[in-house]
Amino acid sequence: MPQHSHDTQIDESQPQPLTKDPSCRRRSQRCHQAILSATIELLEEKGYSGVSVEAIAARAGVGKQTIYRWWTCKAGVIMEAYADYAAKSVPMPETGSVKEDLRQILHQLSTILTTTSTGAALAGLIAEAQANPEMADVFREKFVASRRAMTRTILERGIERGELRPDFNMDVAIDVTYGPVWYRLLIKHAPLDETFVEELVTMLMVWMQVQ
Amino acid sequence: MPQHSHDTQIDESQPQPLTKDPSCRRRSQRCHQAILSATIELLEEKGYSGVSVEAIAARAGVGKQTIYRWWTCKAGVIMEAYADYAAKSVPMPETGSVKEDLRQILHQLSTILTTTSTGAALAGLIAEAQANPEMADVFREKFVASRRAMTRTILERGIERGELRPDFNMDVAIDVTYGPVWYRLLIKHAPLDETFVEELVTMLMVWMQVQ
DNA sequence: CAGTAGACGAGACGTTTTGTCTCGTATATA
DNA sequence: TATATACGAGACAAAACGTCTCGTCTACTG
Known part of the structure; x- marks a missing residue:
């Protein structure tokens, strides 16, 4: 079973992804969705620069570490939140x-x-x-x-x-x-x-x- | 004689300028130039996001307050530093x-x-x-x-x-x-x-x- | 030729945000 | 049922912003 990328520092040669191993089965779907929804809500209310990771976590009722466990930075979250819009x-x-x-x-x-x-x-x-x-x-x-x-x-x-x-x-x-x-x-x-x-x-x- | 804008809060109705009263006679021309030059140097070395006000001040041999006395934010300094390029x-x-x-x-x-x-x-x-x-x-x-x-x-x-x-x-x-x-x-x-x-x-x- | 206002260098300070780390708890897989 | 691990909470260090306060120096002003 592969280890998660936040445990070992792989991914150094490739262009570093902005998300980490999203296929893990133990990931809470509730958190995942809550984070993306909170991100979109905050962006609509306060604009891009008004969104902070802490605000997302608070709005989603989620620990900050839960965000950093699956994304490498704020931009990664926002990209995923809007990827659907862009794709559809x-x-x-x-x-x-x-x-x-x-x-x-x-x-x-x-x-x-x-x-x-x-x-x-x-x-x-x-x-x-x-x-x-x-x-x-x-x-x-x-x-x-x-x-x-x-x-x-x-x-x-x-x-x-x-x-x-x-x-x-x-x-x-x-x-x-x-x-x-x-x-x-x-x-x-x-x-x-x-x-x-x-x-x-x-x-x-x-x-x-x-x- | 008009007071300087950093003493009284005028400029609230107009679109707030990014520089403050550059016509003051007591302004040190040496500082002014050193700051703009340091800004361009740093931007060439480290890119836009690598430029900080503290780094500009250190490079220019200038107090941080001297920057904030004449500009309202980092972007104002960078704009003035490149205004010549753009204009010429x-x-x-x-x-x-x-x-x-x-x-x-x-x-x-x-x-x-x-x-x-x-x-x-x-x-x-x-x-x-x-x-x-x-x-x-x-x-x-x-x-x-x-x-x-x-x-x-x-x-x-x-x-x-x-x-x-x-x-x-x-x-x-x-x-x-x-x-x-x-x-x-x-x-x-x-x-x-x-x-x-x-x-x-x-x-x-x-x-x-x-x- | 003084006297003074104000720009200056230095740097401490409070604030915000980022990203890491560490708890104890909850939960899903085996 | 046992164990691994994701979770919520929040402390923490680092970086940068912008403000504030010193004491010094300089350039107008009388």
């Missing part, structure tokens, strides 16, 4: 039209970022990732990579169908799709609204589509 | 071609973000702004607004010359210009290089120019 909100659209697919993706993303606490959570996680390269790795993998991969698929399908030119830079296209969204989320100089999404999609299509 | 690096290009103007702007921005510690500094400041709305205001004003205004001028000139369509959304166009750059700076999934800038400018022009 990425259904691959397949309307037959690249423009409509992109519209759906960006509409859903901007909606979830502005109408739930997910926007504040992700902004805080990006902020934290600036000080913590391991966190940055996990963040990219968990919240960025899947959306980028999905968008890539959509665009490649568009090229195969002859809807899009085959010679634009795919990585840059994906950056142009998401970059402006994150930019408005983080800088907050203008709202992430429908007009914005519509203009963005239109612009992308003008660039990428067969003339 | 925005010469308005005027080549007569929108594409060339944009190319110059983005080339210069990406160069300064990747070859100096300015990139790490701004990423850290954006991170900090997520937890501090007043900081966010100052950041937008100091590091975002001037570039946006300049870009707006360039695009408006292009419209006047008949080089650009008059009917694209100006704000979104500026977001598409800078959003992908910040996105790569903060997420670090791909480099901020020449290819990227070139593709981005090309895409913008395809969208905005008269067909």
